[in-house]
Amino acid sequence: MSLKIYNTITRRKEKFVPINPPKVGMYVCGVTVYDLCHIGYARSAIVFDIIYRYMKFRGYDITYVRNFTDVDDKIINRAGESGLQWNEVAERYIEEFNADMAALGVLTPDVEPKATDHIAEMLEMIEALVDKGMAYELDGSVYFSVKSFAGYGKLSGKNIDDLLSGARVDVDESKHDPLDFALWKASKPGEPAWESPWGMGRPGWHIECSAMGRKYLGDTFDIHGGGKDLVFPHHENEIAQSEGSSGKAPVNVWIHNGFVNINSEKMSKSLNNFSTIKDILKTYHPEAVRFFLLTSHYRSPIDFNTQAITSAGKNLYRFYDLFSEEKKLVPEAPPGPETDTSPTEKFTELMNDDFNTATALAFLMEELRRINHLRNEMSRMKKKSDRYKNARTQFALGVRTMKKLGGVLGLFQRDPSDFIDSFKVAKLNEVGVTLDWIQKLIDTRAAARAEKNFAESDRIRDELEGKGILLRDTPEGTTWSISLD
């Protein structure tokens, strides 16, 4: 049973063979810190978070590097608009980014390099390219000569001639070739600037990832990831720079995640139809967002819509509803193995198929049903019987395994009561009622029920239901939950 990953550059699923097992090096393009992150980036972050978690789960010693682009035209423009310094803009949005990632439960990568901390490494690579005749200087800027690199286009499947005939290539008369891209940009007065052999300037966008990837992971490393939109030109250019300077292919496996669409349309800055992570989290629980994003395969587009995410939230709630039973049914952890091998193997098999979280999640839902079935049966058994004790052991093992496997997807790690309470609190605020008010109605209803005054008790239940508060009469008394619709 081996891990297979779809490799963009070969357009095939391939068996994953690390260069230097058990070590794995993974570089993922982070964000340019000039604005709040949108939900599309949340998907990318969560996809690679899961790849990171899964590699660890499989026993790999993975080093995960995710950069911050903290110098760039957009940051400079934002600084101009806001009156802040460019580095203040970058710092602010790094903080916002970190808060978003923490909210979404995304693990912190092992290394989070900033472009501005690696100017020397970039200059070194640029100089090597100039020395090899693959780059040239023009008015204090340095450009990569696309025609000098024979493999240009191999990642995105484009050829140079087709690109030239495209209508949207920027036409800069001074470049030797319209496709040539900037490695180093001469700085205008007031812009961030570093010394270089070609005068004061700042790095081009693509060079930072080449330089930092090499610094932290070596000339050739295992995995490079990012959103689909980065395939061209960003990653194509990275290959040109890295391979051009070292003579070695920089990356073995290229992984690209699909977009998040809104109403079936790509969300983008230019269409101004994007939702920030912060916006989304005002309405939806972060773990529900994660669950939702995992219900389709990472390479497929996913449509962000209310119904889909509501459904994800309901399913997630069902898991926590079961977990909240654990304490009651199994007050002390019974002896036995930490996890059940059969579900673990099944889960691994599903995830080994190019990180198919959709099928892995479907499997966990089948497990959920299996354990709930067991719970139902237990409610009919005599508590002192061996059968009950045996079932309880199975229940505990099942729940533990589910939590462990869910953890590989970044799910199920919260305290069940906290999770459920957070939904309740949100609901109370939404409909403007208090806990006391609900409890009072529940007590009144209990009295009515005791007198078999079902008309009154049903009236109270309907009143609460009208507020989205659903009652459950159990042998231990009446509890309540909320409507997730």
Next chain:
RNA sequence: GGCGCCGUAGCCAAGUGGUAAGGCAGAGGUCUGCAAAACCUUUAUUCAGCGGUUCGAAUCCGCUCGGCGCCUCCA
């Protein structure tokens, strides 16, 4: 213009040659005073359409229709 992706039940979605996972919504049942939750049963002779290859196709090939992406900063 070049390159590429997608079209599976009311909805979301997995499935890339061996006879359609899972979820939401719906229907019936168990439980319940009645409900809720949970569980059980049920819901696509069929995978946009038409041809072809094959013993066998949602899966491969061709054409048609429809939707989308990249080629410009974007995850």
